[in-house]
Amino acid sequence: MGRIAVMGAGSIGCYVGGRLAAAGADVVLIGRERLGREIATHGLRLSDYRGANIVLRPDQLTYATVASAAREAELVLVTVKSAGTAAAAQELARTLRSDTIVVSLQNGLTNASTLSRQLTTQTVLAGMVPFNVVQRGEGAFHQGTEGDLEVEWHGRLAAHAAVFERAGLPLRPHDDLRPVQWAKLLLNLNNPINALSDLPLKQQLSQRAYRRCVALAQREGLDLLAASGIVPAKLTRLPARWIPRVLDLPDTVFRLVAAGMLAIDPLARSSMWEDLQARRATEIDWINGEIVHLAERLGRAAPVNATLVALVQAAERGGRRQWGGAELLARLKHAAET
Numbered sequence: 001m002g003r004i005a006v007m008g009a010g011s012i013g014c015y016v017g018g019r020l021a022a023a024g025a026d027v028v029l030i031g032r033e034r035l036g037r038e039i040a041t042h043g044l045r046l047s048d049y050r051g052a053n054i055v056l057r058p059d060q061l062t063y064a065t066v067a068s069a070a071r072e073a074e075l076v077l078v079t080v081k082s083a084g085t086a087a088a089a090q091e092l093a094r095t096l097r098s099d100t101i102v103v104s105l106q107n108g109l110t111n112a113s114t115l116s117r118q119l120t121t122q123t124v125l126a127g128m129v130p131f132n133v134v135q136r137g138e139g140a141f142h143q144g145t146e147g148d149l150e151v152e153w154h155g156r157l158a159a160h161a162a163v164f165e166r167a168g169l170p171l172r173p174h175d176d177l178r179p180v181q182w183a184k185l186l187l188n189l190n191n192p193i194n195a196l197s198d199l200p201l202k203q204q205l206s207q208r209a210y211r212r213c214v215a216l217a218q219r220e221g222l223d224l225l226a227a228s229g230i231v232p233a234k235l236t237r238l239p240a241r242w243i244p245r246v247l248d249l250p251d252t253v254f255r256l257v258a259a260g261m262l263a264i265d266p267l268a269r270s271s272m273w274e275d276l277q278a279r280r281a282t283e284i285d286w287i288n289g290e291i292v293h294l295a296e297r298l299g300r301a302a303p304v305n306a307t308l309v310a311l312v313q314a315a316e317r318g319g320r321r322q323w324g325g326a327e328l329l330a331r332l333k334h335a336a337e338t
């Protein structure tokens with residue numbers, strides 16, 4: 001089993017890369033200098049909702065700030081945010097061997113094809129991380145929710161499957177990851193709503209008005225997927241098409257029937273909220289923007305998701321970043337009706 005490089009040492013990169021290193025893999029984390037300093041001081045502390053608590057000292061980790069550190073890698077996991085994929089691909093293209101396998105562990109639908117455009121001789125595969133990782137500072141990363149890594153399968157991944165298994169991150173193989181990616185994207189339609197609520201996820205999802213915003217965005221997406229003949233995979237206990245009905249329920253009933261949806265770390269927020277706080281580009285174009293593009297391809301409109309895209313883009317430019325549930329719902333309903 002050869003070296004594994006993680007391109008984009010952030011929440012997912014440090015967590016997945018760190019767990020693989022703890023399981024005995026030869027891992028190099030490639031990321032920014034700031035995080036490199038944090039890891040050089042504190043190492044990594046990786047915990048999960050099942051009670052795992054893994055400590056890696058700085059001398060047990062290999063960290064680099066340049067893509068050339070991936071030169072000898074057999075497997076590269078790409079964990080930058082979608083806005084950074086094209087640049088990461090360019091950097092990797094200058095350094096990777098042609099027999100390297102590259103797996104995008106990113107949200108959205110197009111990151112693997114963005115990587116393939118630059119990495120023309122390598123094998124690029126789509127992947128999906130179903131769980132949430134919170135970065136707590138001083139090298140601490142916490143996996144707050146469950147799920148296995150879903151990957152488009154290639155025979156050469158088999159050589160690495162055992163170390164992922166030992167790391168507690170088993171790979172679930174797929175011939176075609178699209179249904180899984182669409183199902184994840186439907187769940188992620190909540191990201192802008194969480195970001196604009198300016199509340200932790202648990203508090204936001206406890207309020208019916210915000211949940212109804214999510215339901216509107218999901219129904220719009222589900223209608224367009226049905227019109228395109230795309231059937232999203234079942235990632236949660238409920239099939240995707242039932243989720244909006246549950247989100248619409250009054251608060252007291254919702255708490256009873258959907259306790260699982262609220263079983264979230266009380267402080268966890270969407271990374272779109274974190275991106276707005278840090279004044280970074282968000283992934284809005286790769287999430288709700290995909291529903292808008294799908295509508296365009298069908299000659300239709302997606303006013304609810306288009307409004308969410310516009311509100312987040314305005315917030316990225318320094319505009320309003322705090323919306324009450326009732327006013328956001330009114331704004332989205334108005335968009336849907338006009």
Ligand SMILES: NC(=O)c1ccc[n+]([C@@H]2O[C@H](COP(=O)([O-])OP(=O)(O)OC[C@H]3O[C@@H](n4cnc5c(N)ncnc54)[C@H](OP(=O)(O)O)[C@@H]3O)[C@@H](O)[C@H]2O)c1
Nearest residue numbers: 008009010011012031032079080084088106107129132133
């Ligand atoms: N976090 C989660 O819980 C979660 C769950 C499921 C899926 N995902 C998906 O996983 C992907 C990664 O998300 P994340 O939350 O882990 O992002 P993140 O915390 O922002 O981590 C990415 C890191 O990579 C760095 N980076 C970007 N381009 C780089 C380059 N060319 N060279 C070196 N470092 C580079 C970024 O630095 P800069 O910020 O300076 O660019 C950042 O520190 C996203 O697509 C996200 O939607 C995240």
